[in-house]
Amino acid sequence: MAPPASSYNSVTSLILVLCTLIVISCASNFNQEFDITWGGSRAQVLNNGQLLKLSLDRGSGSGFQSKNEYLFGKIDMQLKLVPGNSAGTVTAYYVCEAHYGPTHDEIDFEFLGNLSGDPYTLHTNIFTQGKGNREQQFRLWFDPTINFHTYTILWNPRHVIYMVDGIPIRDFKNLESRGIAFPKNQPMRIYSSLWDAEDWATRGGLIKTDWSQAPFIASYQNFIADACTWSFGTSTCASGDATSEERMRWVQKNYMIYNYCTDMKRFPQGVPPECSVA
Numbered sequence: 001m002a003p004p005a006s007s008y009n010s011v012t013s014l015i016l017v018l019c020t021l022i023v024i025s026c027a028s029n030f031n032q033e034f035d036i037t038w039g040g041s042r043a044q045v046l047n048n049g050q051l052l053k054l055s056l057d058r059g060s061g062s063g064f065q066s067k068n069e070y071l072f073g074k075i076d077m078q079l080k081l082v083p084g085n086s087a088g089t090v091t092a093y094y095v096c097e098a099h100y101g102p103t104h105d106e107i108d109f110e111f112l113g114n115l116s117g118d119p120y121t122l123h124t125n126i127f128t129q130g131k132g133n134r135e136q137q138f139r140l141w142f143d144p145t146i147n148f149h150t151y152t153i154l155w156n157p158r159h160v161i162y163m164v165d166g167i168p169i170r171d172f173k174n175l176e177s178r179g180i181a182f183p184k185n186q187p188m189r190i191y192s193s194l195w196d197a198e199d200w201a202t203r204g205g206l207i208k209t210d211w212s213q214a215p216f217i218a219s220y221q222n223f224i225a226d227a228c229t230w231s232f233g234t235s236t237c238a239s240g241d242a243t244s245e246e247r248m249r250w251v252q253k254n255y256m257i258y259n260y261c262t263d264m265k266r267f268p269q270g271v272p273p274e275c276s277v278a
């Protein structure tokens with residue numbers, strides 16, 4: 001399925017020459033790759049940099065960001081989400097243009113907690129040149145609080161592919177030829193945060209965060225960036241597409257619970273143009 005690298009166009013090649021391939025074949029060290037940016041000691045790097053934990057209590061949430069900026073790449077992170085009654089908590093994991101402004105690009109995974117025994121919602125969105133409103137939501141086919149699972153953003157000049165345990169769940173194609181902006185000029189950083197969003201995440205505040213369960217903890221391990229870091233040397237960046245159309249269709253058919261592309265109430269004048277391109 002994967003078209004050869006030679007199909008990259010020349011503009012893309014030029015961009016690619018501006019960045020360096022950093023292949024990190026084993027899990028890298030959180031101390032070396034990330035800064036804790038929010039929440040003080042609520043965020044902790046443990047086990048010699050192999051494990052990172054974010055926590056949320058009544059006082060605050062916590063968060064971290066990558067030291068590097070990336071332009072294209074395959075970025076894997078393993079997460080184990082807040083267990084038990086996690087309703088109202090949101091674990092956000094995303095890459096975003098570092099100088100957040102009106103034309104920012106952003107690729108989001110957000111995990112909306114739920115009452116014990118009820119499923120998480122995996123919420124996704126993608127902003128290009130400041131335009132978002134492209135939400136798709138999924139259920140997961142496993143309990144994401146028991147073990148670590150791998151969440152991947154594969155970002156190359158032709159696609160942004162979201163993957164869960166190697167299975168593609170969403171494919172945002174480069175449709176610049178149809179006038180739809182694609183993130184390809186602005187390097188992005190990796191961000192994650194654990195925060196309280198009971199007003200938003202639980203159907204408009206229907207269910208309140210149960211603070212007696214605090215602190216809420218989400219854990220991270222095995223960060224692997226097969227990516228280009230911005231501002232160094234040269235290279236080809238993240239290789240190949242991992243799309244398997246068939247597997248993606250399976251997820252979308254069985255686990256997708258919201259798709260902006262089919263939300264006619266929200267877009268009475270017609271759904272956004274990328275939705276009508278097969």
Ligand SMILES: *[C@@H]1O[C@H](CO)[C@@H](O)[C@H](O)[C@H]1NC(C)=O
Nearest residue numbers: 112113114118119120121201
């Ligand atoms: C929580 O679970 C209920 C019951 O399955 C579901 O309707 C709801 O959408 C879930 N909420 C979130 C935030 O995932």
